[in-house]
Every structure is written in C-alpha cells, then in structure tokens.
Amino acid sequence: MSTATSTPSTSLAELRRHGAVRPKMAGFHRPRASTLAACAFVAPLVVYLVVFYAFPLMQNVAMSLQRYDRGTFVNGGAPFVGLDIYREILGQPKFWRVVGQTATFTIVSITVQYVVGLALAVFFQNSFRLSATLRAMFLVPWLLPVIVSGTTWQWMMNPDNGVLNSLVGLFGVDPVWWLNADHALMSVIIANIWLGIPFNLVILYSGLQNIPTELYEAAAIDGAGAWRRFWSVTVPLLRPVSLITLLLGLVYTLKVVDIIWIMTMGTGTSQTLATWSYAMAFGKGTSGVIKYSEASVVGTILLVVALIFGLVYIAVQRKQED
Amino acid sequence: MRNMSPRRAATIGMVFAAATSLAACSGGSAPEPTSSGNAAEGATTSEITFWDPYPQRADGSEWDKLVKSCAPAGATLVRSSAPQSDLFNQLTTAVKEGNAPDIVVLDNPMMPEAVSAGLLATAQQASIDTNGIDENLLGPGLVDGVAYGVPFGSNALGLYYNKDVLSKAGVDPASVTDWDSLNAAIEKVVASGAKGITFSGVAGEEGVFQFLPWFWGAGADLSDIGSAEAVSAGQLVSDWIGKGWAPRSAATDNQSASWDLFLTGEYGFAENGSWFASAAAETKGFTTAVLPIPGKDSAVAPVPTGGEFAVAPIQGTDDSNHYANASAVISCLTSGDVAVTTNETLGYLSAKPDVRGQQVADNPLWKPWVGAIEGAKGRTTELGPKYVDVSAALSEAIQGALNAAGDGVDVSAAFKDAAVN
Numbered sequence: 001m002s003t004a005t006s007t008p009s010t011s012l013a014e015l016r017r018h019g020a021v022r023p024k025m026a027g028f029h030r031p032r033a034s035t036l037a038a039c040a041f042v043a044p045l046v047v048y049l050v051v052f053y054a055f056p057l058m059q060n061v062a063m064s065l066q067r068y069d070r071g072t073f074v075n076g077g078a079p080f081v082g083l084d085i086y087r088e089i090l091g092q093p094k095f096w097r098v099v100g101q102t103a104t105f106t107i108v109s110i111t112v113q114y115v116v117g118l119a120l121a122v123f124f125q126n127s128f129r130l131s132a133t134l135r136a137m138f139l140v141p142w143l144l145p146v147i148v149s150g151t152t153w154q155w156m157m158n159p160d161n162g163v164l165n166s167l168v169g170l171f172g173v174d175p176v177w178w179l180n181a182d183h184a185l186m187s188v189i190i191a192n193i194w195l196g197i198p199f200n201l202v203i204l205y206s207g208l209q210n211i212p213t214e215l216y217e218a219a220a221i222d223g224a225g226a227w228r229r230f231w232s233v234t235v236p237l238l239r240p241v242s243l244i245t246l247l248l249g250l251v252y253t254l255k256v257v258d259i260i261w262i263m264t265m266g267t268g269t270s271q272t273l274a275t276w277s278y279a280m281a282f283g284k285g286t287s288g289v290i291k292y293s294e295a296s297v298v299g300t301i302l303l304v305v306a307l308i309f310g311l312v313y314i315a316v317q318r319k320q321e322d
Numbered sequence: 323m324r325n326m327s328p329r330r331a332a333t334i335g336m337v338f339a340a341a342t343s344l345a346a347c348s349g350g351s352a353p354e355p356t357s358s359g360n361a362a363e364g365a366t367t368s369e370i371t372f373w374d375p376y377p378q379r380a381d382g383s384e385w386d387k388l389v390k391s392c393a394p395a396g397a398t399l400v401r402s403s404a405p406q407s408d409l410f411n412q413l414t415t416a417v418k419e420g421n422a423p424d425i426v427v428l429d430n431p432m433m434p435e436a437v438s439a440g441l442l443a444t445a446q447q448a449s450i451d452t453n454g455i456d457e458n459l460l461g462p463g464l465v466d467g468v469a470y471g472v473p474f475g476s477n478a479l480g481l482y483y484n485k486d487v488l489s490k491a492g493v494d495p496a497s498v499t500d501w502d503s504l505n506a507a508i509e510k511v512v513a514s515g516a517k518g519i520t521f522s523g524v525a526g527e528e529g530v531f532q533f534l535p536w537f538w539g540a541g542a543d544l545s546d547i548g549s550a551e552a553v554s555a556g557q558l559v560s561d562w563i564g565k566g567w568a569p570r571s572a573a574t575d576n577q578s579a580s581w582d583l584f585l586t587g588e589y590g591f592a593e594n595g596s597w598f599a600s601a602a603a604e605t606k607g608f609t610t611a612v613l614p615i616p617g618k619d620s621a622v623a624p625v626p627t628g629g630e631f632a633v634a635p636i637q638g639t640d641d642s643n644h645y646a647n648a649s650a651v652i653s654c655l656t657s658g659d660v661a662v663t664t665n666e667t668l669g670y671l672s673a674k675p676d677v678r679g680q681q682v683a684d685n686p687l688w689k690p691w692v693g694a695i696e697g698a699k700g701r702t703t704e705l706g707p708k709y710v711d712v713s714a715a716l717s718e719a720i721q722g723a724l725n726a727a728g729d730g731v732d733v734s735a736a737f738k739d740a741a742v743n
Contacts, residue, residue, distance in 0.1 A: 070414055071439040071440055179573070181722070181725040264574065265524070265525045265574075266525075267721050282407065283411065283710075285526050285717075286714055290414075
C-alpha cells in the first residue's frame with residue numbers, strides 16, 4: 001500500500017526497505033506525477049474502506065454516545081450523553097450474565113468444532129474408497145440455509161415428540177425440555193457445533209495436505225507410532241492453520257445470531273451479546289422496544305472484543321515468524 | 323499484512339480521520355419531515371406506494387388485486403410487504419429519509435409509538451374518514467383525542483375446540499363457563515387419551531397477545547403486571563404445561579405453529595384467532611366450533627383488539643399530494659361494498675357495525691366472533707406508547723411462567739421480577 005510519502009521507483013523502495021535510503025521529506029512538497037498516479041490507484045480502495053467499513057463503524061460508536069429513541073432517530077436531536085449508556089449497560093446484572101453465556105457459547109462451540117474437525121480431517125487424510133464422497137457429505141450443514149437447519153433442530157428438539165428425545169430415551173434418559181430457559185444454551189451450542197464442523201474440517205484438511213508425506217515416512221522409519229506422528233508432526237506443522245481456524249471460528253461464533261434466533265429467539269440462557277444487540281436494535285423478541293443506543297453499545301463492545309482477538313492473532317503470528 | 327509498519331498505521335489513521343469527517347457532515351443532510359400538508363390541497367399522483375404486513379399475500383392474490391383496484395384512474399399502485407416489526411422499522415427509516423410510502427398498514431399496538439415518534443399524519447390531514455368506527459377499535463389510533471388512520475376491521479381470539487375429541491371425552495362445550503370448568507373439561511379430554519390445549523407463548527408481542535385474555539380475564543391490569551391476578555393467569559397456563567395438558571413447545575410456538583398442532587386433530591382445544599375461522603370450517607377428519615375465551619369467574623374474558631390501521635406517514639416533499647393518494651386509496655378500501663370485500667379478503671370483521679352486520683348476515687361463520695370483537699379491549703388504550711415497554715416485560719414473565727411448568731414459586735417470581743423492570 002502506497003501513500004504520498006512513497007517514492008515510485010521499485011529499486012529505491014527496495015533499498016529503503018533494507019534501510020539504505022531514508023524517505024525524502026521533499027517528496028511531500030512536490031508530488032511527482034507518478035506519485036499522484038499511485039494515489040489514484042489507491043483511492044478506490046480507500047473510498048471503499050471509508051464508505052463501507054469506517055463510516056458505519058463510526059456511526060455505530062456515535063450512536064452509542066447519544067440517547068436515541070424512535071422519535072429522535074427520525075427527527076434528530078438525540079442528546080449527547082457520553083458514556084452514560086455504557087455505564088447503564090455494564091451496571092445491569094443481565095449484562096454480565098449475557099457475557100458469561102456468550103463466553104460459554106463461544107468457547108465450547110469452537111473447542112468442540114476444532115477437535116471434531118481435526119479428528120475428521122486426520123481420518124479423511126488416509127484416502128480410502130468413498131472418502132471424497134463422505135467428505136462432501138460432511139459439508140451439508142454448511143450448504144444448507146440456516147433457516148432450514150435451525151428449524152430442523154427446533155423440530156428435533158421438540159420436548160414432547162422430537163426425535164432427539166426418542167434417541168436419549170433409548171439410553172433410559174428422561175425426555176429433555178431442550179429449548180426451555182435452562183437448557184436453551186446447551187441446545188443452541190449443539191446445533192452451532194454441528195454447523196461449524198464442516199468449516200473446521202475443510203480448512204484443517206487443506207492444511208494437512210500441505211504437510212509433506214516424507215516427514216511422516218521419515219518419522220515412521222524412526223519408529224514413531226501413529227499417535228507419536230500425530231503429536232510430533234501433524235500438530236506442530238498444523239499450528240499456523242489451526243491458529244487461523246480458531247481465530248476465524250471465534251469471530252464467527254461471537255457474532256452468531258441466526259441459528260440462536262431461529263431456535264429460541266434468544267430466550268433464557270441462549271441470549272448472547274450478538275442476539276441481545278440484534279433484539280434491541282430492531283425491537284424484536286422479548287425486547288419489544290427499539291433501543292438504538294443500547295444496541296450500539298453492545299455492538300461496540302462485541303467489536304472491541306473481536307478486535308482484541310485480531311491483534312492477539314497478529315502478535316502470535318509475528319512471534320511464530322521470528 | 324505481516325508487519326504493521328508506521329506507514330501502514332498512518333494510512334489506517336487517515337482512513338479513520340476521513341470517516342470521522344464524513345460522519346460529521348452527514349448529520350444534517352436528511353430532510354426534516356414537516357407536519358404541514360393537507361389532502362384537500364393536493365392531487366393524486368401517477369404512482370402510489372402501499373406497504374402492508376401481509377407478505378403471505380403474494381402478487382396476484384385476492385388482497386393484492388383488491389388494493390391495486392383501489393388506485394385512482396390513471397395511477398399505478400406499487401405494493402410491498404414485510405412482517406410487522408420489520409415494516410415498522412422500515413417505515414421509521416423511510417420517514418427519516420423523507421421517502422415514506424403513501425399508505426402503510428400498521429399493527430394497532432404500534433400506533434401510539436408511531437405517533438409519538440412523529441411518523442404519522444393525522445386522519446384529518448390525510449382526509450381519512452373515521453366516522454362510524456367502533457370506539458374500542460379506533461382507540462389505539464387516538465392520541466390525545468386526535469385520530470391517526472383508520473382500522474379496516476378487527477380480528478379476535480377465541481377458543482376453538484375439536485367436536486369429535488370433546489364428544490368422545492364426554493365433554494359438553496357449553497359447560498365451559500370459567501377457568502375451573504375449562505380445566506375440568508381439559509382434564510377429561512386428556513383422560514380420554516387425547517391432548518389438551520394448544521396456544522402460542524412465543525417471546526414477543528404475539529405471545530403477549532395470546533396471553534392477554536387470561537390476564538384480563540383474571541382481573542389483572544396492565545399498569546401492574548406483578549399483581550396477584552396477573553400471577554394467577556400465569557399459573558393457569560404454567561399448570562397446563564406442568565400437567566402435560568399443553569405442549570411444552572408453546573413457549574416457542576407462534577400462532578401458526580400452534581394452529582398446526584390443533585390441525586393434527588389430537589388436541590381438544592386451541593386458543594387462536596378469527597383469521598383461522600374459514601380454515602377451521604374446512605378441517606380434514608374432524609369438525610370444529612368456537613367458544614369465547616372464559617374469564618376466571620366469567621364466561622367471557624375481554625380479548626385484545628387485533629388488526630391493523632391504514633395510515634398516511636409524514637412526507638419529506640409534496641406532502642399534500644401524498645396525502646391525497648392516501649385519502650383516495652383508504653377511502654376506497656373502507657367504504658361502500660368494497661369495505662365488505664376488504665374484510666372478507668383479510669378474514670376480519672369490519673370495524674363499522676353496519677358493515678359487520680352485513681358480513682354476519684352473508685356468512686354465519688362470523689356469528690360467534692361478533693361478541694368477542696365488540697367486547698375487545700385495545701392493548702394501548704390505557705398506557706399509550708408505554709405499552710411496548712410493559713408488553714416486553716410481560717413477555718419475559720410469560721416465558722418464565724411457561725418454563726416454570728406449574729411451579730408456583732417460580733411463576734410468581736417471574737411476574738414480580740418483570741414488574742420491577
């Protein structure tokens with residue numbers, strides 16, 4: 001990415017990268033035609049970023065600092081209240097309960113998704129007959145519209161005549177009221193894990209393809225068993241791919257609304273920061289009143305959390321490269 | 323992407339700075355909606371926009387044809403639909419941007435909030451005739467004595483029953499005259515091997531709508547949702563779940579899902595709306611009839627008024643012309659013979675007694691519903707725009723009560739907690 005300070009010549013840029021040449025401040029005062037051309041090339045991207053990313057984000061933050069209701073949203077005049085709404089939200093016992101539920105939802109979901117995804121990826125690594133077909137079938141949860149899979153899970157979890165209760169009944173377990181307030185979190189986690197396994201499987205499987213087979217052969221010749229090969233070859237070489245899988249999974253899972261909303265509308269323990277924000281922003285579910293500012297506050301908090309994990313990812317990656 | 327150079331950081335900084343300035347200048351650009359304009363001073367335009375909350379009525383459906391036939395000569399009517407709460411949000415944004423549709427059909431409990439947010443023109447401005455409308459049905463659209471829009475008609479809730487299941491269980495429907503006799507009837511139905519009752523307790527306004535007949539029937543009042551009467555209504559529905567008389571999925575079923583359960587023919591009773599009256603007359607494999615919903619100690623509990631208002635939103639420009647459009651289309655839909663067609667198409671009973679009388683004379687299916695609609699209470703009549711807050715709290719309480727599955731302590735706590743918030 002180039003800015004007004006950059007000089008056009010490739011060789012010069014290369015030299016500078018090696019610390020041989022310092023950027024000339026003179027370039028600032030009299031931009032050359034090629035510098036302007038460079039800016040022109042960058043401009044579309046910058047405009048795109050500003051209009052579609054930076055501007056909505058700024059609006060979101062701005063909304064969280066003003067007290068909006070439907071009237072002031074339409075006619076303007078929402079008073080600026082600083083961090084008052086943040087204090088109100090953070091002061092609610094409900095907020096911390098929802099944070100706990102969001103953490104449980106996210107951590108349990110991505111852990112199980114990753115472990116099962118990795119197990120399946122290793123399983124499919126040994127190509128066998130129909131392995132490609134089977135692998136394709138594992139992608140089904142990814143391909144189905146969430147409205148379809150969410151509704152299907154809701155049916156399967158019907159407390160009176162759902163198939164899931166018939167199944168646990170075979171093991172002598174009493175029927176479970178899956179979607180009631182206490183069990184709702186567990187139920188949406190189950191459905192979300194099912195949804196997320198294909199993503200983990202695909203990424204980890206492609207990561208496994210990049211590990212040279214010679215390493216496994218060499219390890220086998222040295223007398224390493226399957227378990228040892230997994231821990232000493234697969235796991236370390238898969239670390240970069242694992243890292244990105246987990247990070248992307250984390251960000252995706254933090255912001256999940258659809259599957260939870262379709263199954264429970266965020267009632268009971270299944271309320272997460274994302275569904276809470278959605279409910280308040282659009283006046284849906286039990287939150288019948290539209291709360292623009294409160295929704296923006298929760299949205300901003302979610303954003304900051306995601307950003308922190310993004311920075312953690314960059315830091316860890318840099319450490320790995322060193 | 324690997325290393326964040328100082329230069330890269332500077333670029334990001336620039337992007338954010340640009341965004342801030344962009345955000346700063348966008349504030350004042352939206353047109354300020356005005357409350358000026360009068361239909362009498364305007365003329366209808368060649369294109370009229372019409373929004374309604376009936377996405378299930380597609381292009382080419384009876385309703386679609388009816389609405390389009392009401393466009394004045396030479397004008398084309400463009401109709402679009404979205405579910406209730408989405409429609410309200412879209413209307414909010416459209417008024418803010420100054421490009422609201424000419425006519426919106428808005429759910430009645432949203433009326434006070436829409437008025438207080440400054441989204442709607444008065445009925446007088448838009449020349450909407452509200453004469454002859456029943457007071458209880460017009461109530462939600464009256465704010466400080468000023469009318470905003472007009473209801474086409476109304477629907478109401480009733481207690482459908484499966485005649486075959488009841489006769490097999492030896493239950494006489496006429497014996498259901500209060501909660502005790504209803505519970506006795508359900509118990510007999512369940513003892514005969516059938517299932518008890520379906521209703522919708524889904525989170526949100528829909529579940530509250532279904533709960534209000536029990537709430538009001540207990541003598542509870544929306545100004546105090548933590549009262550002993552409110553708790554007794556919660557206990558009633560909670561016990562049905564706890565005893566297995568009602569499906570536990572009631573906590574997540576909407577009214578259509580709850581109706582589908584009744585259509586299986588396994589249930590004795592179903593609380594549902596008059597919009598299913600014609601579907602109920604054509605059920606396969608069993609016959610149905612309908613009772614008024616009983617109160618705790620009375621045969622008929624007040625039910626909430628259901629149905630929508632036709633309104634004219636505030637416009638950014640050319641408001642008089644837009645109001646003239648609204649006036650023309652709404653008066654077409656609500657007067658003369660078309661008024662009957664409008665209500666029959668929607669499955670509603672008219673908000674005007676004379677039109678309603680004609681509907682009942684033409685179609686005996688409506689007979690049992692007249693009393694319910696004439697005795698119905700507006701949800702927002704007492705509380706105005708505050709109703710939405712109370713409804714949200716009541717929805718939490720209902721969810722808590724259904725989850726308690728009969729546990730009296732939990733039911734009571736759910737309502738007490740909701741009353742505090």
